[in-house]
Amino acid sequence: MTEASRYRPEQIERRWQQAWAEQGLDHTPAETDGTSFYALSMFPYPSGNLHMGHVRNYVITDVIARTARMRGHRVLHPMGWDAFGLPAENAAIERGVEPGDWTDRNIASMREQLRQLGLSIDWDREVTTCHSDYYRWTQWLFLQFLEAGLAYRREATVNWDPVDQTVLANEQVDGEGRSWRSGALVEKRQLRQWFLKITAYADQLLDDLPKLEGWPERVRTMQANWIGRSSGAELDFAVVDGEGQPSGEAITVFTTRPDTIFGVSYVVLAPEHPLVARLTTPDQAITVEAFCDLVSRQSDQERTAEDGPKRGVPIGARVRNPANGELVPLWIADYVLAEYGTGAVMGVPAHDQRDFLFARRHELPVRQVIIPEGSDEHAFEGGAWTEPGVLIHSGRFDGLASPSAKAAITAAAESEGWGRGKVQYRLRDWLISRQRYWGCPIPVIHCASCGVVPVPTEQLPVELPRQVAFSGKGASPLAQLEDLVNVACPCCGQPARRETDTMDTFMCSSWYYLRYSDPHNTALPFERSKVDRWLPVDQYVGGIEHAILHLLYSRFFTKVLRDRGLLGFDEPFTRLLTQGMVQGITYKNSHSGKYIAPADVADPTDPRDPNSGELLEVFFEKMSKSKYNGVDPTAVIDRYGADTARMFILFKAPPEKDLEWDDADVEGQFRFLQRIWRLVEGATDRGLSLQSWRGAAVQDNSDRDGEISNSLSPLAAQLANFALPSELSPAERDLRRAVHTAITAISDDLDGDYQFNTAVSELMKLSNAMGEHLEAASVPVAGEALASLLILLAPFAPHLAEELWQKLGGTGSVHRQRWPVADPAALIRDTIPLVIQIKGKVRGNLEVPADADKATLEKLALESEVALRWLEGKAPSRVIVVPGKLVNLVP
RNA sequence: GGGAGCGUGCCGGAAUUGGUAGACGGACUCGACUCAAAAUCGAGCGCCUUCGGGCAUGUGGGUUCGAGUCCCACCGCUCCCACCA
Numbered sequence: 001m002t003e004a005s006r007y008r009p010e011q012i013e014r015r016w017q018q019a020w021a022e023q024g025l026d027h028t029p030a031e032t033d034g035t036s037f038y039a040l041s042m043f044p045y046p047s048g049n050l051h052m053g054h055v056r057n058y059v060i061t062d063v064i065a066r067t068a069r070m071r072g073h074r075v076l077h078p079m080g081w082d083a084f085g086l087p088a089e090n091a092a093i094e095r096g097v098e099p100g101d102w103t104d105r106n107i108a109s110m111r112e113q114l115r116q117l118g119l120s121i122d123w124d125r126e127v128t129t130c131h132s133d134y135y136r137w138t139q140w141l142f143l144q145f146l147e148a149g150l151a152y153r154r155e156a157t158v159n160w161d162p163v164d165q166t167v168l169a170n171e172q173v174d175g176e177g178r179s180w181r182s183g184a185l186v187e188k189r190q191l192r193q194w195f196l197k198i199t200a201y202a203d204q205l206l207d208d209l210p211k212l213e214g215w216p217e218r219v220r221t222m223q224a225n226w227i228g229r230s231s232g233a234e235l236d237f238a239v240v241d242g243e244g245q246p247s248g249e250a251i252t253v254f255t256t257r258p259d260t261i262f263g264v265s266y267v268v269l270a271p272e273h274p275l276v277a278r279l280t281t282p283d284q285a286i287t288v289e290a291f292c293d294l295v296s297r298q299s300d301q302e303r304t305a306e307d308g309p310k311r312g313v314p315i316g317a318r319v320r321n322p323a324n325g326e327l328v329p330l331w332i333a334d335y336v337l338a339e340y341g342t343g344a345v346m347g348v349p350a351h352d353q354r355d356f357l358f359a360r361r362h363e364l365p366v367r368q369v370i371i372p373e374g375s376d377e378h379a380f381e382g383g384a385w386t387e388p389g390v391l392i393h394s395g396r397f398d399g400l401a402s403p404s405a406k407a408a409i410t411a412a413a414e415s416e417g418w419g420r421g422k423v424q425y426r427l428r429d430w431l432i433s434r435q436r437y438w439g440c441p442i443p444v445i446h447c448a449s450c451g452v453v454p455v456p457t458e459q460l461p462v463e464l465p466r467q468v469a470f471s472g473k474g475a476s477p478l479a480q481l482e483d484l485v486n487v488a489c490p491c492c493g494q495p496a497r498r499e500t501d502t503m504d505t506f507m508c509s510s511w512y513y514l515r516y517s518d519p520h521n522t523a524l525p526f527e528r529s530k531v532d533r534w535l536p537v538d539q540y541v542g543g544i545e546h547a548i549l550h551l552l553y554s555r556f557f558t559k560v561l562r563d564r565g566l567l568g569f570d571e572p573f574t575r576l577l578t579q580g581m582v583q584g585i586t587y588k589n590s591h592s593g594k595y596i597a598p599a600d601v602a603d604p605t606d607p608r609d610p611n612s613g614e615l616l617e618v619f620f621e622k623m624s625k626s627k628y629n630g631v632d633p634t635a636v637i638d639r640y641g642a643d644t645a646r647m648f649i650l651f652k653a654p655p656e657k658d659l660e661w662d663d664a665d666v667e668g669q670f671r672f673l674q675r676i677w678r679l680v681e682g683a684t685d686r687g688l689s690l691q692s693w694r695g696a697a698v699q700d701n702s703d704r705d706g707e708i709s710n711s712l713s714p715l716a717a718q719l720a721n722f723a724l725p726s727e728l729s730p731a732e733r734d735l736r737r738a739v740h741t742a743i744t745a746i747s748d749d750l751d752g753d754y755q756f757n758t759a760v761s762e763l764m765k766l767s768n769a770m771g772e773h774l775e776a777a778s779v780p781v782a783g784e785a786l787a788s789l790l791i792l793l794a795p796f797a798p799h800l801a802e803e804l805w806q807k808l809g810g811t812g813s814v815h816r817q818r819w820p821v822a823d824p825a826a827l828i829r830d831t832i833p834l835v836i837q838i839k840g841k842v843r844g845n846l847e848v849p850a851d852a853d854k855a856t857l858e859k860l861a862l863e864s865e866v867a868l869r870w871l872e873g874k875a876p877s878r879v880i881v882v883p884g885k886l887v888n889l890v891p
Numbered sequence: 892g893g894g895a896g897c898g899u900g901c902c903g904g905a906a907u908u909g910g911u912a913g914a915c916g917g918a919c920u921c922g923a924c925u926c927a928a929a930a931u932c933g934a935g936c937g938c939c940u941u942c943g944g945g946c947a948u949g950u951g952g953g954u955u956c957g958a959g960u961c962c963c964a965c966c967g968c969u970c971c972c973a974c975c976a
Contacts, residue, residue: 218895218971225894225972232976255976268976308974335974345976353892354974426975547971651916652903660903665917671930672916678931748907758905761915768915835911840957842911880956885910890956 007677009641013799017115025813026120029074037073038534039065040513040573042542042550043080043127047087048106050113052582052623052649052661053543055633059646060579060655060756061541062119066795067750068538069120070819076534077120078516080127081107084135084505086164086181089438099438100466103130113634118642118798120815125519129508130438134515136461137525138508139443141557143454144564146444150197151432153452157339158431160189166435167193169504170428171226171549180549194442194501195429198556202227202425205555214575216656219547226548228426232256233410234342235419237267237319237328239279244318244327249275251319251330254341254424257351258413259405261323262394263369265359266347268312268331270338271295279330281316288315288332295334303334310335310358322418323409324395333358341424349384356384369393373401430553432504437468437476439502447489447496456490462498476500509550510557513537513572525566532568540573547578577754580658582649583620584629590617597628620660631661643797644670650756650796673800676767676793679774680804683786688779688808731776738769739785740826746792747819756796763793791817835886836861838870854881861887 020026041061044054058079065077081103088099107128114121127134145151159168163184172180179186198205206227209220232255239249251267269276271292280288291313295303312333319330328347335354336345349359349366359366370389388402397405413419433442441462443455455462465484468477478484478500489496511525517534518526542550551573558572587596589609596616601607607616623630636645648669653659728736742762749759766789774782786808794801794814805814834848834857844866848857858881861867867876867889878890 216895221895222971228972228975230975253976257976303974310974333974335976337975340975348976352976354976357974424975426972544970654904657904662903662917665903668917745907757903758915761905764915833911837910837957840910840955845911878956880910882910886957888910888956 007674007800009643009673009799010638012803013116013118013642016799016802017118020120020813020815023813025815026077026122028076028078028122028125031074035073036076036534036538037065037068038076038537038539039068040077040516040537040540041079042540042546043082043509043512044110045082045085045087046103046106046110048109050110050633052584052631052633055117055645056579056582056649056655056659057541057543058114058117058119059649060577060754061539062117062121062646063650063750063756063795064539064541064754066120066798066815067819069815070791070795070817072818075120076125076516077122078125078127078519079114079119079121079123080125080512080516081110081129082505082509082512083107083128083130084439084502084508086436086438089436092438098467100130103438116634116637116642117646120798125516127512127515127519129440129505129512130464132461132463133522134512135440135464135508137515138440138503138511139455139460139462140457140525141511141561142503142507143443143457144566145196145560146454148560148564150200150560151194152197153192153194155190155192156195156431157188158191158193159186160191162187164436167191167431167433169431169506171430171552193431194433195431196556198430198553199425199427201556201559202229202427204559205427205552208555208571212571212573212576215573216576216578219544219551219576219578222547223552226427226552229423230256230426231421231423233258233406233413233419234422235261235346235413236322237346238322238418239317239319239330240327244320246320249279251275251344252342253344253346254422255346257348257402257406258409258419259388259391259394259397259400259402260348260351260369261321261346261409262391262397263348263350263367264321264323264326264328264346265349265365265367266314266329266331267319268333268336268345268347268358269315270336270343271332271334272338273332273343276315276332279315279317284314284316287313291332298334308335310354310361312358312362322413322416329364331362339428340426351384351386353384353386367393370402430504430556432507433501434504435476436502437464437478439505440464440508441478442499442501442503444499445487445489445496446499447491447494449494450489450491450496453489453491453496459490464502476502478502506549506553510553511561513540513554514561514567528565528567531566535567536569536571537573539575539577541577541579543581544578551576577655579655580653581622582631582659582661584623584627584631584661586619586621586627586629588617588619588627589614595627595629620658622658623661636666640666640670641673641799643800644673647673647760647797651760652757654757655754672764672767673797675771676789676800677804679767679770680786680790680808683774683782684807686775688782688786728781729776729778731773732778732781735769735773735777735781735785736823736826737829738766738773739788740822740824742766742792743788743820743822744827747822750795760796763789763796766792788820790814791820832884834861836864836866837886837888838866839890840888843870850884852883854883857881857883857887861889 039061041057061077065075069075083103088103091097091102092099129135142151159170159173161168161179161182161184163182164179168179168186173186174180177186178184206224206229209224212220234252234254235258236250236252239247239251241247251269253267276288310333312331314329314331317330318327320327335358336343347355347358347364349356349364350368351370356366369392370385371392372389391397391400391405397408400408410419410421441464443460443462445453445455447453465481468481485498485500487496487498488494514526514531514535518530521527554572558567559570561567562570585598587598587601587607589596591614596609600610601616607618608614609616621627621629633645644666648666649659651669652665742765745762746759749755749762770785770789774785777785787810790801790805791814798815802814829850831847832850833845835842836844836846844864846860846864848860852860858879871889871891874891876889876891880888
């Protein structure tokens with residue numbers, strides 16, 4: 001093999017990237033003529049380094065975008081930067097760099113890294129959330145929320161991250177009470193903060209989930225759980241005095257089981273409940289105070305542990321059960337949460353496990369009021385019986401089944417004035433204030449006489465000052481900037497103070513996908529006609545970690561903006577692909593717990609700690625710095641090229657599954673691309689070219705006004721009609737069958753559920769078949785095979801496909817070719833192997849005419865050697881014929 | 892406790908939706924080429940076998956001519972939510 005014929009990605013990839021940029025190959029067409037396709041990746045935070053998770057995300061979206069273009073869609077495939085956020089500030093504090101400069105530099109370097117991947121992104125539509133031409137509209141949208149009554153400020157118990165020195169939204173605190181970013185244990189603080197009223201859309205956000213058929217079930221379930229709608233009733237328990245007379249106060253509880261109200265043996269409040277102090281009787285005051293003090297010193301985590309001891313004390317007061325008039329004691333307990341429902345619960349030990357444990361611990365009565373349907377036995381055996389059933393000991397409701405009893409008791413409560421039906425949500429309003437510098441300023445002014453005054457829209461953006469001095473760890477420097485803070489009230493002109501909190505960065509990312517439709521608009525965030533033309537996003541691709549946060553907020557934004565008349569659709573993302581993570585090989589000394597870098601492991605077949613010589617644990621885990629298991633995309637591209645990296649990532653695992661990065665497999669992927677290179681080299685060495693074959697039929701598709709249009713080259717579309725020789729050799733027929741089988745299979749794999757891994761394997765099969773038959777094929781058949789292979793390869797390995805397309809003399813870019821359509825005639829075979837089964841077990845094969853009918857197949861099968869041998873001359877009792885597949889003979 | 896999903900060779904993973912289990916690739920073994928190595932090319936590669944075949948998709952049942960696929964029970968793993976009343 002000559003030196004010149006080696007596949008050298010480093011020589012071809014950069015060249016094509018530049019050529020495509022000059023040709024404007026990736027520009028978004030201005031007109032969409034109803035065939036638009038919006039392919040979107042979740043935009044990255046510009047940390048400075050591209051990691052493999054990014055690469056996987058963007059390569060998947062790129063294949064989808066490229067395929068859509070070749071299928072005749074007008075494609076929007078943009079990219080941008082989620083550029084506000086804490087790492088920039090931390091860099092400023094740690095290294096003295098200015099957050100904005102640091103961010104801009106990172107963007108420049110990551111953009112360069114992205115370009116190396118050969119992504120067909122329209123960079124003219126790039127958005128950067130920390131630039132005022134973008135955040136001006138984030139502020140404008142905030143004012144829309146404010147005007148709609150969906151943004152408000154209130155004093156609330158909030159999650160405070162002591163490390164990042166800011167508040168967090170509920171969604172940003174994990175199950176263990178830790179911050180999503182810093183990992184610090186979150187504290188509770190009372191602060192006056194800005195909220196968005198996402199709860200006003202709870203029903204819609206929940207009810208529209210079933211519409212999202214293109215979303216993974218998992219994500220929809222997670223959102224449904226997060227919204228957490230439960231319907232039940234609020235019931236009022238009147239507080240009575242020592243003589244049993246109403247004191248005028250009432251405790252309202254929320255319950256999903258109003259049917260169990262006759263089983264109430266106590267009512268219990270959260271220790272923080274506002275009525276606790278007032279209702280505590282003097283004899284219980286010391287006990288209650290001590291208990292509240294104890295609880296307040298517990299962490300949220302301890303407090304909410306499910307198997308917690310369920311401590312509590314009576315506060316002395318009693319309440320009247322409105323259903324049966326019984327007087328029951330009022331308690332406070334640590335297992336009741338102040339934030340959920342009314343902060344008060346009716347205790348029904350027989351039918352709620354928590355109440356049961358509480359009652360047992362504190363020797364409160366347990367009275368069963370529900371029994372299993374169709375049984376007079378009591379299912380109640382030591383634990384609470386929480387299933388629905390039939391009511392007993394429930395007065396006029398005896399004998400009703402739980403569902404109707406719920407309705408009847410709620411109705412009675414409503415008519416008698418002691419309760420009402422109630423739908424309760426787990427979802428809380430979205431806390432968006434952050435006491436940080438590097439974020440979008442909240443555009444309001446606080447005036448002593450006018451209150452909260454929105455900054456007039458013509459004064460937007462409220463610029464975030466750059467080059468500010470950082471006083472030290474944590475605190476935002478904005479509040480110290482007198483020039484910024486002191487302003488005249490836009491309303492009355494009196495001296496007023498500017499809001500210095502910034503917005504949660506999730507505000508910025510809740511609408512960026514809308515801005516891409518009209519990124520340069522200086523009059524509006526986007527024009528309605530444009531946003532409605534491109535959106536909803538046809539295919540969104542990103543990590544599962546945003547299943548709740550970003551995806552829920554974006555849905556909320558879309559619905560609000562729809563209600564404001566700014567756009568005309570209900571849901572932002574029609575289809576969602578949540579790609580799996582990329583895992584790196586990880587070496588761990590299980591004795592010391594330390595992680596070892598792969599480079600320090602001398603012999604991977606016998607991995608040992610370089611210091612102690614101990615045998616290491618080897619496994620795959622999500623790439624992270626602390627585990628030394630990361631693989632740098634740039635290094636991989638330098639070594640093998642972007643096409644190999646792309647092919648490997650797509651081939652190694654289905655897109656939604658985790659992917660194990662394995663260098664040996666990358667090597668194998670590189671070899672496959674080399675084989676394709678040699679295959680085409682061999683063909684051109686023999687003088688084959690697409691021009692000699694197609695001649696003038698291949699047309700340049702550069703458009704009249706120098707702009708590239710989406711009118712695709714007719715080459716691929718005409719393949720099926722090409723004048724093939726009237727007689728094909730067996731090798732040629734095999735080759736054509738392989739080509740058109742691959743076209744069918746790959747087209748299927750790229751439809752609906754994306755199966756890139758099997759699509760790549762089909763490319764491998766095709767190249768294997770070509771290796772076998774190409775040399776024996778005539779020019780038209782070989783040309784069809786080569787052209788098809790390169791067109792099918794183009795979305796996956798764009799540089800190599802383009803290079804070889806040009807070498808073969810193809811006209812125009814390979815990326816402007818129309819996606820091929822399989823020729824059914826090529827798939828037809830004269831004979832097919834028929835499987836002969838005896839009683840369902842495969843016993844042999846039989847070559848039969850492909851068009852044989854059932855009767856013929858049965859006859860051939862019965863006459864076959866296999867049948868003679870296994871049936872020993874007896875006629876089968878049953879024959880099942882599946883044409884084209886098998887005959888099953890049952891003796 | 893509630894929910895979602897998964898269990899297939901040494902490994903990553905296929906399997907037209909009930910029809911030849913293990914496609915495609917990696918690793919490995921053998922062979923060709925080479926002084927040699929790499930690269931490349933060819934062959935083999937689930938387990939057992941008396942070479943007829945038998946057994947195999949987490950386990951045990953069931954439905955069916957036929958089950959990785961459908962049903963029931965169980966075991967194991969992953970993720971999400973969780974004292975939410």
